[in-house]
Amino acid sequence: MSKMESAGESIHCKTGQNSIVQPLLTDLYQVTMAYAYWKTGKIDGHAVFDLYFRKNPFNGEFTVFAGLEECLKFLEKFRYSESDIEYLQQVLPKSVEKGFYDYLRTLTADQINLYSIKEGTVVFPRVPLIRIEGPLVMAQLLETTLLNLVNYASLMATNAARYRLAAGKLKLYEFGLRRAQGPDGGLSASKYSYIGGFDGTSNVLAGKLFNIPVKGTHAHAYITSFNSIDELKATLLAPKDGGAPCDFLQSSISWREKIASIFNILLSEVSDGEFAAFVSFAMAFPNGFMALVDTYDVKRSGLLNFCAVALALHDFGYQALGIRLDSGDLAYLSRVARSYFEKISSRYSIPYFSDLNIMASNDINEETIISLNEQGHCIDSFGIGTHLVTCQKQPALGCVYKLVELDGEPRIKLSHDMAKVTIPGKKNVFRLYGNAFSLIDLLQRSDEAPPVENEKVLCRHPFEESKRAYVIPSKVEDLLLLQWNKGRIVRPMPNLQDIKENVNNSLKILRPDIKRSLNPTPYKVSVSDSLYQFLHKLWLENAPIGELS
Numbered sequence: 388m389s390k391m392e393s394a395g396e397s398i399h400c401k402t403g404q405n406s407i408v409q410p411l412l413t414d415l416y417q418v419t420m421a422y423a424y425w426k427t428g429k430i431d432g433h434a435v436f437d438l439y440f441r442k443n444p445f446n447g448e449f450t451v452f453a454g455l456e457e458c459l460k461f462l463e464k465f466r467y468s469e470s471d472i473e474y475l476q477q478v479l480p481k482s483v484e485k486g487f488y489d490y491l492r493t494l495t496a497d498q499i500n501l502y503s504i505k506e507g508t509v510v511f512p513r514v515p516l517i518r519i520e521g522p523l524v525m526a527q528l529l530e531t532t533l534l535n536l537v538n539y540a541s542l543m544a545t546n547a548a549r550y551r552l553a554a555g556k557l558k559l560y561e562f563g564l565r566r567a568q569g570p571d572g573g574l575s576a577s578k579y580s581y582i583g584g585f586d587g588t589s590n591v592l593a594g595k596l597f598n599i600p601v602k603g604t605h606a607h608a609y610i611t612s613f614n615s616i617d618e619l620k621a622t623l624l625a626p627k628d629g630g631a632p633c634d635f636l637q638s639s640i641s642w643r644e645k646i647a648s649i650f651n652i653l654l655s656e657v658s659d660g661e662f663a664a665f666v667s668f669a670m671a672f673p674n675g676f677m678a679l680v681d682t683y684d685v686k687r688s689g690l691l692n693f694c695a696v697a698l699a700l701h702d703f704g705y706q707a708l709g710i711r712l713d714s715g716d717l718a719y720l721s722r723v724a725r726s727y728f729e730k731i732s733s734r735y736s737i738p739y740f741s742d743l744n745i746m747a748s749n750d751i752n753e754e755t756i757i758s759l760n761e762q763g764h765c766i767d768s769f770g771i772g773t774h775l776v777t778c779q780k781q782p783a784l785g786c787v788y789k790l791v792e793l794d795g796e797p798r799i800k801l802s803h804d805m806a807k808v809t810i811p812g813k814k815n816v817f818r819l820y821g822n823a824f825s826l827i828d829l830l831q832r833s834d835e836a837p838p839v840e841n842e843k844v845l846c847r848h849p850f851e852e853s854k855r856a857y858v859i860p861s862k863v864e865d866l867l868l869l870q871w872n873k874g875r876i877v878r879p880m881p882n883l884q885d886i887k888e889n890v891n892n893s894l895k896i897l898r899p900d901i902k903r904s905l906n907p908t909p910y911k912v913s914v915s916d917s918l919y920q921f922l923h924k925l926w927l928e929n930a931p932i933g934e935l936s
């Protein structure tokens with residue numbers, strides 16, 4: 388077994404399930420609550436919990452829901468091992484009765500029902516993304532792990548989707564592993580940025596585990612490791628169509644001499660070390676030659692060296708892929724690079740040369756892409772690391788997990804902050820569509836009849852009495868689907884590709900003004916009239932009347 392396999396398999400099993408995800412990956416208070424519930428005989432009350440967030444991230448008005456597959460795999464595997472029980476016996480007070488540990492030994496997620504929105508769907512504040520139903524203790528014990536699995540996954544997928552919206556059809560590659568929040572953060576970043584709209588990753592383990600396309604160029608170290616042409620020992624390369632190997636270095640040298648004058652560059656200005664690095668890399672990867680051109684001087688060295696080596700490759704029957712720019716004014720330098728390529732293309736009648744790939748990297752974020760677009764540039768692809776994987780603009784999504792019903796009785800959590808008041812009771816969620824776009828999400832009490840296509844339905848703001856509207860939906864989508872029932876995953880699990888496709892389709896039915904980066908319009912999330920009355924009645928019943936003195 389290679390090192391890579393053993394590393395991969397110690398963290399992830401064959402399905403990509405992360406083995407760190409286990410019942411003890413939780414907050415201690417879940418276990419202490421479980422004991423207190425057990426002591427008071429409250430273990431089997433039938434609970435309903437909603438998992439939702441209150442505010443979209445990144446000053447945006449949408450969020451991409453992700454992490455569901457990992458939640459379902461967690462439920463599938465949920466069981467305390469003997470060593471988990473032993474550990475809990477060490478850390479919980481000695482007064483905890485033995486019977487509690489026997490009870491923990493029996494716990495599985497078999498009595499839990501999990502309803503959720505499809506992974507990769509665009510979602511909005513206050514809408515339950517996941518609804519958990521089942522015995523109180525078991526349902527409570529899931530809180531932290533489910534939140535952990537959904538929060539970063541959804542934040543990352545949303546971040547990636549925003550980069551995708553900014554980049555349009557340009558290629559996006561995730562290069563963030565070195566800056567990610569540890570190994571697991573790095574893997575999750577690669578996976579969920581792919582779902583959110585990236586085309587590939589530099590993370591080789593993510594490629595292997597999740598079947599994501601892997602991509603890469605080379606680092607400045609490769610360029611600076613060469614000082615002169617003399618360092619190149621083996622210089623013969625076989626032409627692509629077979630035939631005897633010829634001197635690739637000589638061919639590159641003569642091209643460099645030939646084209647220097649086209650760009651008014653003196654050969655004395657050009658780095659020979661960089662040239663040697665390009666020649667050797669092209670010989671190692673004649674079908675995949677991408678060159679990092681900014682080590683010394685893009686205009687006076689990198690581009691000339693690249694073009695010379697790419698022309699030599701052409702003579703040998705190969706096509707270079709392009710360049711990577713990693714510093715300087717990326718808009719300007721990309722335009723300069725394109726003009727070099729076009730000049731060579733027309734002078735030597737090599738059509739593909741004008742379309743060589745220009746990749747840009749270096750501290751790129753959503754705003755940089757938007758600004759580059761405004762300036763005009765010739766970049767084809769972006770390599771993005773730090774800002775993407777660390778979600779620098781907003782490092783956490785605030786999903787919460789709240790009890791909304793117990794034994795058929797609604798539960799409400801009050802707050803001075805209206806946005807923090809929970810919407811009580813078991814609810815269904817419907818997305819109501821107009822002709823081209825989705826119009827509004829509607830939360831209903833679970834015993835209400837669902838809205839019907841082409842029939843008028845009253846949608847109310849959950850808290851502001853005067854805000855209400857009639858909607859005649861051309862299509863109604865039931866968003867919360869049963870995913871886990873009686874200990875089994877009950878629908879086919881979509882693969883990463885399907886989820887990625889769902890993100891793409893889901894974003895398409897969202898109005899452009901809701902998706903825009905600057906001051907987007909909020910999407911409306913409403914409640915039915917019945918839920919509105921129910922919520923406000925319960926609110927008044929639970930809010931104590933104060934006394935002024």
Ligand SMILES: Nc1ncnc2c1ncn2[C@@H]1O[C@H](COP(=O)(O)OP(=O)(O)OP(=O)(O)O)[C@@H](O)[C@H]1O
Nearest residue numbers: 713714715716717718719749750751755758759762
């Ligand atoms: N045309 C542009 N418009 C907006 N931002 C740009 C443009 N070109 C580059 N940037 C961004 O500007 C920043 C420039 O980075 P920085 O100040 O570190 O300089 P640098 O180009 O990396 O220089 P060096 O690495 O040679 O020191 C990066 O975040 C990059 O993404």
Ligand SMILES: O=P(O)(O)OC[C@H]1O[C@H](OP(=O)(O)OP(=O)(O)O)[C@H](O)[C@@H]1O
Nearest residue numbers: 562713748749750751770771772773774
């Ligand atoms: O800038 P990011 O979005 O994080 O993308 C990844 C960066 O990682 C690499 O170099 P690294 O940053 O390690 O070194 P450098 O800053 O000297 O280029 C690469 O050249 C990019 O600049």
Ligand SMILES: O=C(O)c1cccnc1
Nearest residue numbers: 562589602603604605770
């Ligand atoms: O392949 C690359 O170019 C790459 C990979 C990781 C980080 N920066 C660049």
Ligand SMILES: [Mg+2]
Nearest residue numbers: 713748749750
């Ligand atoms: Mg950098």
